[in-house]
Amino acid sequence: MHSVMEIESLGKKVLSAASTWLFHDLNAIISEPAMIGILGKSGQGKSTLLRILGRLLPPDSGTIRLNKKEMTQWDSCAWRMKVSYVAQQAIMLPGTVEDNLRTVSVLHQRPFDQKLARALCEQLHLEQVDWSKSAEQLSGGEKQRLALIRTLLLQPDVLLLDEVTASLDTASKQAAQQLLVDLHTRTGTTILWVTHDLEEARSSCQRIWFMADHQLQADLPSHSFFQSPPTIQARDFLQSAHAHAAREVHS
Numbered sequence: 001m002h003s004v005m006e007i008e009s010l011g012k013k014v015l016s017a018a019s020t021w022l023f024h025d026l027n028a029i030i031s032e033p034a035m036i037g038i039l040g041k042s043g044q045g046k047s048t049l050l051r052i053l054g055r056l057l058p059p060d061s062g063t064i065r066l067n068k069k070e071m072t073q074w075d076s077c078a079w080r081m082k083v084s085y086v087a088q089q090a091i092m093l094p095g096t097v098e099d100n101l102r103t104v105s106v107l108h109q110r111p112f113d114q115k116l117a118r119a120l121c122e123q124l125h126l127e128q129v130d131w132s133k134s135a136e137q138l139s140g141g142e143k144q145r146l147a148l149i150r151t152l153l154l155q156p157d158v159l160l161l162d163e164v165t166a167s168l169d170t171a172s173k174q175a176a177q178q179l180l181v182d183l184h185t186r187t188g189t190t191i192l193w194v195t196h197d198l199e200e201a202r203s204s205c206q207r208i209w210f211m212a213d214h215q216l217q218a219d220l221p222s223h224s225f226f227q228s229p230p231t232i233q234a235r236d237f238l239q240s241a242h243a244h245a246a247r248e249v250h251s
């Protein structure tokens with residue numbers, strides 16, 4: 001059977017108290033390319049999970065297999081080319097917008113695909129941005145989109161997104177969501193997407209992972225999770241998120 005990624009008994013301890021688990025015994029199989037929304041209250045370890053999957057942090061227990069091969073059997077650079085993480089706070093590399101766009105090809109000694117870079121900039125409404133401008137001068141939302149494009153140019157098999165649309169205005173957010181759904185449909189890129197925007201998860205993702213009580217409490221098709229949240233924590237989480245969204249609308 002084909003398998004994109006298998007996560008087995010994965011655990012991470014809380015830094016400050018080495019005997020306490022942030023999460024433990026996390027098991028999941030991604031047997032075919034998918035878009036998976038990762039939901040849960042703040043502090044459940046969603047970002048930490050993504051960083052472990054992206055090999056930016058070591059787990060304290062368990063294993064991860066990519067294409068049936070254990071993480072430890074992979075060269076870390078080869079892993080990061082296939083499984084790429086886009087952080088919540090976009091980090092710009094020193095230099096211009098173009099320097100940032102070219103990073104991937106420089107790092108991995110590949111030709112720079114200028115046509116693809118231009119097309120991605122256009123899709124994310126960055127076509128007006130001057131590539132010779134210092135990347136540090138971009139707005140927060142522009143930096144976030146540039147960081148996403150930089151990673152997309154790597155064309156990873158698995159894309160790890162950490163609240164990448166949180167700092168975007170509505171139009172840019174919708175453009176990013178559309179681009180990611182199209183990317184998944186066109187190329188079969190698997191996308192693991194941490195978001196606090198339930199509508200984003202519902203409309204873009206086929207599957208939901210819900211983290212609570214130091215565990216992956218649910219791994220369900222998106223419609224099942226939203227229609228029949230499987231645990232008390234999931235019900236409470238959806239209720240409080242809906243109440244928060246309603247307050248935002250009326251404020």
Ligand SMILES: Nc1ncnc2c1ncn2[C@@H]1O[C@H](COP(=O)(O)OP(=O)(O)OP(=O)(O)O)[C@@H](O)[C@H]1O
Pocket residue numbers: 012013014015022040041042043044045046047048049057
């Ligand atoms: N390297 C690490 N090892 C263990 N715990 C960490 C590490 N880095 C951060 N933490 C802690 O893990 C906890 C969960 O953080 P994390 O950012 O993963 O949660 P989250 O579910 O993504 O939260 P949010 O939704 O607020 O972004 C925090 O208390 C954080 O201090």
